[in-house]
Amino acid sequence: MLKRLLEYVGFEPGRFQARWISGSEGAKFTTTIKDMTEKIKSLGPNKKMRDDIL
Amino acid sequence: MSIATEFNPIIVGFNCNWCSYAGADLAGVSRMKYPANVRVIRVPCSGRVNPSFVLRAFQKGADGVLVSG
Amino acid sequence: MMDVIQQLREQAKKLLEEKKVDLVIGFGQGTELARTTPVFIDSPEGVSKLTWGPFCANNLAKYLTDYKNAPGNIAVVVKGCDSRSINRLLDDNQISRDKVVIIGVPCSGQLEWQKVSAEIKPGASLKEVVDNGDSVSVKTDAGDYKFDKKDYLLHRCLVCENPNPVVSDLTIGKEQPVKNYEDRFAEVQALEQMSTEEKNAYWDKQFSRCLRCYACRNVCSVCTCQTCVFDQMLPMWVSKRTNLSENTAFHLTRAFHVAGRCVDCGECDRVCPMDIPLRKLNQKIHKDLGDLFESPTPGTKPGLVSPLGEFSPGDPEEFM
Numbered sequence: 001m002l003k004r005l006l007e008y009v010g011f012e013p014g015r016f017q018a019r020w021i022s023g024s025e026g027a028k029f030t031t032t033i034k035d036m037t038e039k040i041k042s043l044g045p046n047k048k049m050r051d052d053i054l
Numbered sequence: 055m056s057i058a059t060e061f062n063p064i065i066v067g068f069n070c071n072w073c074s075y076a077g078a079d080l081a082g083v084s085r086m087k088y089p090a091n092v093r094v095i096r097v098p099c100s101g102r103v104n105p106s107f108v109l110r111a112f113q114k115g116a117d118g119v120l121v122s123g
Numbered sequence: 124m125m126d127v128i129q130q131l132r133e134q135a136k137k138l139l140e141e142k143k144v145d146l147v148i149g150f151g152q153g154t155e156l157a158r159t160t161p162v163f164i165d166s167p168e169g170v171s172k173l174t175w176g177p178f179c180a181n182n183l184a185k186y187l188t189d190y191k192n193a194p195g196n197i198a199v200v201v202k203g204c205d206s207r208s209i210n211r212l213l214d215d216n217q218i219s220r221d222k223v224v225i226i227g228v229p230c231s232g233q234l235e236w237q238k239v240s241a242e243i244k245p246g247a248s249l250k251e252v253v254d255n256g257d258s259v260s261v262k263t264d265a266g267d268y269k270f271d272k273k274d275y276l277l278h279r280c281l282v283c284e285n286p287n288p289v290v291s292d293l294t295i296g297k298e299q300p301v302k303n304y305e306d307r308f309a310e311v312q313a314l315e316q317m318s319t320e321e322k323n324a325y326w327d328k329q330f331s332r333c334l335r336c337y338a339c340r341n342v343c344s345v346c347t348c349q350t351c352v353f354d355q356m357l358p359m360w361v362s363k364r365t366n367l368s369e370n371t372a373f374h375l376t377r378a379f380h381v382a383g384r385c386v387d388c389g390e391c392d393r394v395c396p397m398d399i400p401l402r403k404l405n406q407k408i409h410k411d412l413g414d415l416f417e418s419p420t421p422g423t424k425p426g427l428v429s430p431l432g433e434f435s436p437g438d439p440e441e442f443m
Binding site for chain 1: 113
C-alpha cells in the first residue's frame with residue numbers, strides 16, 4: 001500500500017521495497033541486497049523529498 | 055582536483071530481529087559477499103516500521119529503503 | 124427544502140423537549156445564505172437556528188468526538204457521506220450508539236460556493252437558492268440566475284456513493300437517487316498514468332503550497348488521536364518546519380494514517396485554504412484497497428473491518 005502511494009506521488013518504482021526473508025535465508029538476503037543496489041545505482045541518487053537544509 | 059567516483063547509493067534496511075536480521079547474520083557467518091550500501095537498522099519486528107520511518111529515511115538522504123521481515 | 128427545515132426543527136424540538144437528548148448539533152445560517160455554520164442547540168427555543176440547504180457541506184459527525192465524555196445524549200444532523208463517519212466512529216469505539224441520536228437528511232449534492240460566486244455578479248448577495256433537482260435557481264439582489272446543478276457541485280458530490288444516510292434513527296426528507304456523474308476514480312487514474320517526473324512535478328507543486336495550518340487534520344472525522352503526532356513536542360517525532368520535504372512527509376503520513384479508515388467525506392479537500400487536492404491522496408488509497416482487498420469504502424456498513432487491520436490468508440503478497 002505504501003509502495004503504491006509513494007509511486008503515486010512520484011517516487012521511482014524500486015526505491016522502496018519490502019521483502020520477506022526468513023532467518024535461514026542468508027543467500028536470499030545477499031541476492032536481495034545485490035539486486036536492490038544495482039537497481040538504485042541505475043536509478044541514480046534520490047532527489048525526491050530530500051531535506052537539504054541539514 | 056576532482057575524483058571521479060562511482061555513485062554509491064545509501065539503502066536503509068529495516069530488518070526484523072527474528073527474520074531477515076538473522077538472515078543477514080547467516081549471510082555474514084557464511085562469508086557471503088553483498089554490497090556494503092545497505093545500512094541495517096534492526097527492528098523488533100517489521101511491524102515496528104511506521105510508514106513515517108520510511109519517509110524520514112528518504113528525507114534524510116536515503117536513496118532506497120528496504121523493509122524486510 | 125422548506126419542509127425539510129420545518130421537520131428538522133420539529134424533530135429537534137421534540138427530542139429536546141422530551142429530554143431524549145441534551146444537545147442537537149446541526150447546520151445553522153451563517154453570515155450569508157451561502158455560509159452555514161455548525162450550531163449547538165441545548166434548549167427547545169433554539170431550534171429555529173437549524174437550517175438545511177445546498178450549502179451544508181460540513182461533516183458534523185466530527186463534533187461528536189468533542190462530547191465523547193460529556194454526560195447526556197446528543198442528536199446530530201448528518202448527510203449520507205457524514206453518516207459513514209458515524210459508522211466509523213462507532214467501530215472505533217469513539218462514540219457509543221445509545222448516546223447518539225442520528226438525524227439523517229438525504230442530500231442531493233452540495234454546491235461549491237466558489238463556483239457559484241464566480242457566476243453571479245460580484246458583490247451581489249444571495250436572496251434565495253432553490254434546488255429544482257437537476258438545476259438550481261439562485262435569486263440575488265442583482266438579478267436571478269438558473270444553472271445546471273451538475274457543474275456547480277462539490278467534486279465529492281459528483282462521485283457520491285451514499286446520498287442517503289447509511290445509518291440513522293430518523294430520516295427527514297425523501298430519499299435521493301444515487302447519481303454518479305463521473306467515474307469515482309477517474310482523476311486518480313489520470314494521475315497514475317503520468318510518468319514519474321510528471322507525478323513529481325505535480326505533487327511538488329501541490330505540497331510546496333502547504334501552510335501546515337492542519338485544517339485538514341482538524342476537520343477529519345477519523346482523526347481522533349488525543350495528541351496528534353504533529354503536535355507532540357516530547358518526543359518530537361516529526362519536524363515542524365514548513366518546507367517541501369516536511370510538507371510531503373506530513374501529507375503522506377496523514378493520508379496513510381487514515382488509510383482504511385478514511386470515509387471519503389472529502390472535507391480535508393474542501394477546507395484546504397491552499398486548494399491542495401488532498402482527496403486525490405485518500406482516493407488513491409481507497410482505489411488500492413478496493414483493487415487489492417476488494418474492500419468497500421469504510422463506514423458504508425457497520426462493523427466493517429479495515430483490510431489493513433487484519434490478516435487473511437487470501438491477502439495479496441507483493442513482497443515475496
